[in-house]
Amino acid sequence: MSASASNLDIAALIGRLPLFSSMSPDEVARITRGTREIRVNKGDILFHKGDPNQGFHLLLSGQVKLAFTSAQGNEKVVEIVGPGQTFGEAIMFMDTPYIVFAQALSDSQLLHISKAALYEELENDPRLARKMLASMAMRLHQLMHDMEGYSLHSGKERITDYLLRELPENTVSGPATVSLTTTKGIIASRLNLTQEHFSRILHELVEDKLIIVKGRDIEIPDVARLRQQRG
Secondary structure, eight states: OEEEOOOOOHHHHHHHSGGGTTOOHHHHHHHHHTEEEEEEOTTOEEEOTTOOOOEEEEEEESOEEEEEEOTTSOEEEEEEEOTTOEEOHHHHHHTOOOSSEEEESSSEEEEEEEHHHHHHHHHHOHHHHHHHHHHHHHHHHHHHHHHHHHHHSOHHHHHHHHHHHTSOTTOOSSOEEEEOSSOHHHHHHHTTOOHHHHHHHHHHHHHTTSOEEETTEEEESOHHHHHHHHO
């Protein structure tokens, strides 16, 4: 993992974020001074559970997983972060160490925005605080939705929901293809399933002619039929 001194226009990137859209150029410039670019290779750890939090991350490209390891040594994936998403804000405000670890699932490029720079701007701009609260509330709502799914839905329902969420926007019928962005094992962990259970359910969906598995590509011959199966 390394910080980069590239020609990346950090100020322009930050200024385009909805989180910072209400800021003046001077305010963005102050945030930029507390921001550094980070490049990581696939498999690199950005931080470990228990590390101190000094700010939050914005993923520019690549993919990062947030996970923890149980006492039995099993890994549980909490979230898979994609480009344009941020992570680490809630822990930053709690002023506690990280409760998960972050690992790059592919070569990735990120920005790290320092806690000190952000706190200074929060004192000056209440609108920024409201936006950050709204962003964290949306993430909490999604996590609660996921927890409900793990508790009340069968494994087949969880996988079907996942495939439908990954469809291109406004796809309601006809054939479509979902390309898995990471390994089946990581997706299984995210859905609170074992890899064996995940694979068995995929096989059942194939037998029901609801999907066709071609490596990481999941072809759905009839999206409407898959939705009907979900109920």
